[in-house]
Amino acid sequence: MKKKILLMGKSGSGKTSMRSIIFASYLARDTMRLGPTLGMENSHVRFMGSLVLNLWDCGGQDAFMLNYFESQRESIFRNCSVLIYVFDIDSNETEKDLEYFQSCLDAIMQNSKDCKIFCLIHKFDLVPEENRESLFQERAKHLIEMGHPLKITCFRTSIWDETLFAAWSKIVYALVPNVQVLEKKLTKLASIIQSDEIVLFEKSTFLVISHATTTKHNDVHRFEKISNIIKQFKLSCSKTQAQFSSLMVRNTHFVAHIRQFTENTYILLVMDGTIPSAATLMNVEVARHAFEKIQ
Amino acid sequence: MDNLNKPKILLMGLRRSGKSSIQKVVFQKMSPHETLFLESSVKVAKHDVNNNSFVQFSIWDFPGQLGPDEFDAVSVFGEAGSIVFIIDAQDDTQEAEGKLVETVNMAFEINPELVFEVFIHKVDGLSEENKIDLHRTLRQRVSDELTQLGKSSSALHITFHLTSIYDHSIFEAFSKVIQKLIPQYPTLESLLDMYISNSRVEKAFLFDVLSKIYIATDSSPVDNATYELCSDMIDVVIDISSIYGVKNEDGCLPPADDSGAGGMGQPAGTYFPCDNETSSIIKLSTNTVLYLRQVNRFLAMVCLLKEENFDKFGLINYNFQMFRQAIQDVFNAKAKQGAN
Numbered sequence: 157m158k159k160k161i162l163l164m165g166k167s168g169s170g171k172t173s174m175r176s177i178i179f180a181s182y183l184a185r186d187t188m189r190l191g192p193t194l195g196m197e198n199s200h201v202r203f204m205g206s207l208v209l210n211l212w213d214c215g216g217q218d219a220f221m222l223n224y225f226e227s228q229r230e231s232i233f234r235n236c237s238v239l240i241y242v243f244d245i246d247s248n249e250t251e252k253d254l255e256y257f258q259s260c261l262d263a264i265m266q267n268s269k270d271c272k273i274f275c276l277i278h279k280f281d282l283v284p285e286e287n288r289e290s291l292f293q294e295r296a297k298h299l300i301e302m303g304h305p306l307k308i309t310c311f312r313t314s315i316w317d318e319t320l321f322a323a324w325s326k327i328v329y330a331l332v333p334n335v336q337v338l339e340k341k342l343t344k345l346a347s348i349i350q351s352d353e354i355v356l357f358e359k360s361t362f363l364v365i366s367h368a369t370t371t372k373h374n375d376v377h378r379f380e381k382i383s384n385i386i387k388q389f390k391l392s393c394s395k396t397q398a399q400f401s402s403l404m405v406r407n408t409h410f411v412a413h414i415r416q417f418t419e420n421t422y423i424l425l426v427m428d429g430t431i432p433s434a435a436t437l438m439n440v441e442v443a444r445h446a447f448e449k450i451q
Numbered sequence: 452m453d454n455l456n457k458p459k460i461l462l463m464g465l466r467r468s469g470k471s472s473i474q475k476v477v478f479q480k481m482s483p484h485e486t487l488f489l490e491s492s493v494k495v496a497k498h499d500v501n502n503n504s505f506v507q508f509s510i511w512d513f514p515g516q517l518g519p520d521e522f523d524a525v526s527v528f529g530e531a532g533s534i535v536f537i538i539d540a541q542d543d544t545q546e547a548e549g550k551l552v553e554t555v556n557m558a559f560e561i562n563p564e565l566v567f568e569v570f571i572h573k574v575d576g577l578s579e580e581n582k583i584d585l586h587r588t589l590r591q592r593v594s595d596e597l598t599q600l601g602k603s604s605s606a607l608h609i610t611f612h613l614t615s616i617y618d619h620s621i622f623e624a625f626s627k628v629i630q631k632l633i634p635q636y637p638t639l640e641s642l643l644d645m646y647i648s649n650s651r652v653e654k655a656f657l658f659d660v661l662s663k664i665y666i667a668t669d670s671s672p673v674d675n676a677t678y679e680l681c682s683d684m685i686d687v688v689i690d691i692s693s694i695y696g697v698k699n700e701d702g703c704l705p706p707a708d709d710s711g712a713g714g715m716g717q718p719a720g721t722y723f724p725c726d727n728e729t730s731s732i733i734k735l736s737t738n739t740v741l742y743l744r745q746v747n748r749f750l751a752m753v754c755l756l757k758e759e760n761f762d763k764f765g766l767i768n769y770n771f772q773m774f775r776q777a778i779q780d781v782f783n784a785k786a787k788q789g790a791n
Contacts, residue, residue, distance in 0.1 A: 185617065281484065316482075316484060352695075353695075373695075375694060378694045378695075381690070381694060382691070382694070385686075385687055385690045385691065386687075388683070388686075389683055389684075389686075389687050392679065392680060392683040393680065393735060395676060395679070395680075396676045396677075396680055396737075397737070398735040398736055398737040398739060399735065399736040399737075400733065400735060400736075401734045401735055401736050402733070402734045403687070403731070403732070403733045403734075404731060404732045404733075405687070405688050405691045405692060405696075405729075405730075405731045406696075406728065406729070406730055406731070407692055407696045407724065407725065407726050407728050407729040407730075407745075408696075408726050408727075408728040409695075409696045409697070409698050410692075410695045410696045412691055412695055426695050
């Protein structure tokens with residue numbers, strides 16, 4: 157199953173950097189080496205086995221942008237499942253940015269009415285921490301109004317923290333087939349093996365696909381933090397030509413296991429340490445077959 | 452008196468060479484990018500590091516434009532354990548070299564026991580070849596100038612390191628600085644040697660988990676890649692433990708503490724997620740296992756071994772308990788000595 161994802165936004169807003177970090181295992185600081193994208197870069201990423209994400213990374217310089225809305229309009233905006241529009245919070249051309257965005261919205265209305273629209277307001281690391289939430293809410297409100305009647309979801313992101321993973325996890329979640337079935341089964345599994353929490357990650361991007369929580373947890377950002385932590389560690393491992401295969405961390409209060417689950421997923425199991433790990437892991441092994449079938 | 456027992460490390464160097472940034476990144480968990488927002492230091496900033504029984508010292512961060520006549524050189528140099536001189540490698544190094552030679556000269560007169568560590572800093576932009584060249588050139592030039600002033604470089608303890616706050620090199624360099632200030636170092640090294648030979652471990656480090664400086668390692672050579680992997684493992688363990696492993700009195704997990712788990716200034720125990728039961732096992736595709744065990748509140752042992760040697764878990768565990776007890780004994784001996 158192929159899904160077309162358009163990645164658009166002004167030149168220098170961070171589209172290629174984001175894509176490189178999420179799908180091509182770049183470290184945040186490696187992205188400094190990337191040059192401007194000239195024209196369009198098309199890539200195919202296999203996700204969760206049966207899904208192919210066809211990413212259209214559209215170079216944002218003025219000359220290209222004008223082309224997209226005119227001569228290439230139909231071929232670009234037709235059959236889109238997702239439009240991701242990236243805004244640079246540090247931009248001093250907000251008027252122009254919004255004009256281009258409006259043009260995109262018009263083109264989408266005409267060519268792919270069912271397309272899901274996500275706005276990533278990027279480079280928030282350049283904003284002092286105390287101002288971030290209010291500035292984001294202000295911008296998001298405006299964008300959502302602009303998009304009406306199309307539904308727009310906004311995120312604030314930065315390549316330097318976990319917010320990037322939070323946004324992209326939500327984006328691919330909208331594309332993964334059978335995701336509700338997955339969640340139901342995961343919830344059932346969590347209660348059977350008496351774990352506090354189970355999280356399912358896609359194998360190479362470590363984006364969160366699904367989770368089941370039986371014990372309340374106050375940190376709402378924990379999933380993307382874990383994506384970030386593991387992704388970083390995977391990159392560290394690759395420096396020694398090794399790959400990360402499994403992980404266990406414990407202290408007096410908990411034990412957490414991260415290991416491969418199905419062909420395309422990794423699983424995180426969090427328990428309170430009173431049940432012997434070996435028993436839990438065996439149960440998870442047995443459950444694996446049921447999950448393999450869903451994909 | 453407590454202050455006499457705590458070694459002093461002086462951070463010196465020209466303006467904007469990176470002294471305060473280094474101090475904040477290594478000891479106060481600041482992210483390297485945030486150091487861009489740091490203002491120039493105007494006065495000497497003293498910071499006490501009290502992470503654990505072995506890592507106890509005072510860092511004095513000198514503002515770059517402080518001339519030698521503006522502070523009481525005799526008492527400052529007289530009581531110091533080591534001077535860390537920072538040279539900005541991205542700038543023309545001539546002026547820095549001059550200041551270094553001047554400082555070494557003056558300090559050596561006052562206190563011949565002083566150890567000098569020179570950090571050739573901000574090398575993240577340089578290629579491997581350039582780094583090696585720079586290291587060699589600076590070392591040669593400084594040595595020549597000192598000889599001219601009548602100080603033979605063999606009598607002086609000067610070591611050069613290539614560093615950057617954007618990677619592990621600054622932590623590695625500081626590890627070496629601190630190891631020289633720990634009188635128990637040979638004991639710790641022997642204990643680690645014994646542990647690894649009896650447990651078939653390839654490499655073991657004793658890390659201070661707060662600063663990720665290793666205060667001791669076994670006597671086999673340190674491979675940078677291994678050190679970095681072990682240091683990154685500590686990050687993973689702390690980060691995951693901060694999310695799932697911290698409980699309030701009512702049994703619930705507290706909300707995320709974005710200011711960073713267990714910053715240096717906080718009283719021990721509030722949000723620092725590692726306790727005596729902290730342990731972690733990470734398996735890699737190359738049949739290698741990384742094994743972490745908490746030794747005491749802020750010390751952890753991280754070791755690397757082959758997966759086939761990890762099957763005798765009972766043995767490894769037993770040896771570790773012995774090792775932990777031995778460390779405790781060394782600590783107790785030190786405490787007794789301090790009390791006398």
